[in-house]
């Protein structure tokens with residue numbers, strides 16, 4: 001018997017690393033898959049930290065950074081336990097699924113806390129949350145822009161109303177070193193995210209975005225690795241003095257712009273640009289180039305992400321602005 005487990009995952013002896021796979025037994029749909037993990041058990045006591053990635057299966061910089069962190073953290077320098085699950089959307093990876101999980105075509109990052117008797121994604125969310133996430137002290141979920149998205153790096157976290165927990169969450173988000181942060185309210189506009197529901201269950205949690213477009217660009221991977229390493233140091237999970245990084249600017253809103261028509265999207269802005277409310281941010285034309293719609297910034301702020309595919313369905317996502325009004 002292993003001397004310590006996290007849900008279905010057996011941890012290695014103190015001061016060592018283990019890699020392997022796990023599944024959620026007793027559920028035929030989930031048991032079709034085996035999820036990879038890397039567990040690092042520190043030589044000394046400390047917090048239990050969960051690092052996840054790939055809840056969106058084509059966000060490769062997050063997945064690659066999680067693997068790299070798992071393989072390179074020195075167990076003699078770790079305090080407590082770091083558990084890395086580098087690919088949550090296991091069904092979607094080799095399918096190159098954008099946004100969704102091919103088992104039910106739902107976005108796994110909208111389904112938490114899930115349901116024990118629900119769809120594939122709801123059952124996965126329920127088992128992951130109850131058996132793994134809520135047994136951890138802190139959780140970091142690594143993302144990128146999806147296969148058809150470009151972004152400027154940012155972090156996202158949820159306020160819970162619990163001052164001590166919110167302080168721990170803010171400490172983590174500040175230590176990542178991002179330029180921008182989205183801080184959502186307890187009644188957040190996109191419920192069901194892993195980081196948000198984890199926080200509401202008492203786990204100090206955050207999400208970090210770096211890279212995108214299906215590309216493994218070294219600087220984007222390195223940003224995640226550096227950010228997570230600094231978080232681990234700042235919360236006492238890793239030896240060493242954390243770098244003093246500038247805290248991110250917290251935006252007032254996270255406004256997603258959707259297309260009123262089906263058409264070809266020609267953006268007029270780029271990620272990281274500052275826009276003013278009413279500025280033209282792009283145009284949509286039909287399949288012979290006739291103009292269909294001119295899109296305007298719905299708020300003033302910074303362009304956090306943009307869809308890079310020109311093929312846009314009606315109500316399809318185009319871009320997001322982090323509001324910086326008043």
Ligand SMILES: [Zn+2]
Pocket residue numbers: 055056059143144146
């Ligand atoms: Zn994502």
